[in-house]
Amino acid sequence: MKVAVLAERIVGERRVAAVPETVRKLVGLGASVSVEAGAGLGASVADGAFVSAGAGVGDRLAVLAGAELILGVQGPDPASLAGARPGAWLAAGLNPFGAGPEGGRAKVDGYAAAGIEALAMEFMPRITRAQSMDILSSQSNLAGYKAVLDAAAEYGRAFPMMMTAAGTISAARVFVMGVGVAGLQAIATARRLGAQVSATDVRSATREQIQSLDAKPIFVENVAGIEGEGSGGYATEMSPEYQRAQAELVSGHIAKQDIVITTALIPGRAAPRLISDAQIASMRPGSVIVDLAVESGGNVEGAVPGEVVERHGVKIVGHRNVPSRLAADASALFARNLFNFLAAFWDKEQGRPVLDAEIGDAIRLTRGGKVVHPRLFQ
Template sequence: MKIAVLKERAEGETRVALTPETAKKFIALGADVAIEAGAGEAAAISDAAYTDVGATVGPAQEALKDAGIVLGVQAPDPATLGGAKEGAFVAALFDPFRERERVDAYAKAGLEALSMEFMPRITRAQSMDVLSSQSNLSGYKAVIAAADQYGRAFPMMMTAAGTVQPARVFVMGVGVAGLQAIATAKRMGAQVSATDVRSATREQIESLGAKAIFVAEGGIEGEGSGGYASEMSDEYKAAQAKLVSAHIAKQDIVITTALIPGRPAPRLISDDQIATMKPGSVIFDIAVPQGGNVEGAVADQLVTRHGVTIMGYANTPAHLAPDASALFARNLYNFLSAFWDAEEGRPVLDEEIGDAVRLTQGGQVVSARLLEAG
């Protein structure tokens, strides 16, 4: 089985789907690994690092020729995959709800699209979950970037000239990214609080030493579907908005992380709420690629409203390319190697995970989740 990896062509994408570490592991399984020249440069991986572990490096067409598996971070345009075998696996991020036309094109091209976003959140798939690994880094980077923009000290600092009070950081949405944001801000010495609509996250917030800010009643007991929050009632939203408005006015930095799969990011902070914040405060909106949690947020731009800086990246993990690539590549290896059939020399997916991630097969869109969405 030949595995091909191409240079990422999406704007701003610095990650690569295969590292020398995982290339070596795939070769040990019996696979041939071919890399497009320069694929790892933006992630600080040289072509020589791949050849040193036994992979071949060359032009895209050469890498793709007769490939049975193509690995990517962002799913490539299927029109660029000529030369790969008919029915070849393509494992990558497909953004299937928003990029349905691309999914249809994969079906038409006879390729088997495997959407890593659709990896089920079950115990045995944890090591395959690219959304979790990348969100972890996003939560960390959001705090670091916001701290840099804030331009003041994070921890309490006592000097002969007086005391510098710690920064107040409020994290909205306590999934993987939110938990890492809390932990990072705490490590940096900030006074941290956090909120979520899921009642079960209270214990997680407090276990990290942060203050839990919750509406008294009406939250989701336990976890939402797949570990994500669900859409809340209008009454709950009103109570949440009132609570946030009272709390946000006292904060120096706010990190928003809330996402609902298959839907635009929920609006958490309005312009009126921004106006209550102190001049010089910073909001980092991790959800800005999905429409944003914050009114006025624009991906990759610093927006100033009422003296408050609003920021967010179109691709936050890409700002930590070496580590993001290493984790993404391990997720892909853990996924494919778990189903590797030594006799057939290729992965044979099972129903539970295979059916969850498979978007196309045999010229058809077969994902029940995608078809149900219309």
């Protein structure tokens, strides 16, 4: 089976879908691997490292010629996949609900028309046996870490409490909104830097997770919350009563914070608004907000994708594609997710992976020239 690893062409994308470690493992399974020239440069992986691992390196046409499996970080333009075998698999983060060049339904339709079987790795079910294949978790972990570093870079003060001969510097107060994978890593990182950390989430089950990281949980009490926890541990939308109670609680708490990091996402929906302009105005000048959901509509009013803006003396950080800002580590984890996925289903007799229904049906967007995933018809 020929595996093609493509160079990313989305502006600002520095990750790569395979690294020498996973190339060697794919070759060990019996695959033939071809990597597009320059694919790893943004992640500090030279073409020669891929060659040493057993891959061929060439231009996109040569790499795709006869390919049965195409690996990418973000979904490539369907028109750029000419030369792959009919029915070839494409495994990448395909963002079918997104807009612009990074994703969207039009791109999915293009894969169907091109005869590509598109596998959206971000649709991987959150079940025990698929944990090692979960690109959302691996990339969100790094995003939560980097969000704290980005906040520290913009914050004009120190994080830890410092006792000096000239006096004492108080620890920075960090508030994390949304305690998923990214939020938990943000809490842990801020605590390691010496900050005084608090956190909130609409899922009551996260209270113990927050406390386990030595942070203070901030929760609405005695009010019905979300209608139900979403699939995979995600939150669904909050009830109106909970929204009002949370807004009151957060408004009082946020005014006392130096740094706020928001991470709340609802799959397939616009990111929920967590911080209003009035709440930003209540924070003291020099405070920092990092919005990790800025590309999905944003948790913070006034956040701008790809920019650091200032409102009421508060900096709002809206970096795009935060995992790509740690391209080497993000690529290594992403590549391992892909390899773990392929290895779990590798059939030695057929010399290729054969998906089962539970995971195959969960991630397959197109097949036989048609869009087949039910979520794309809702």
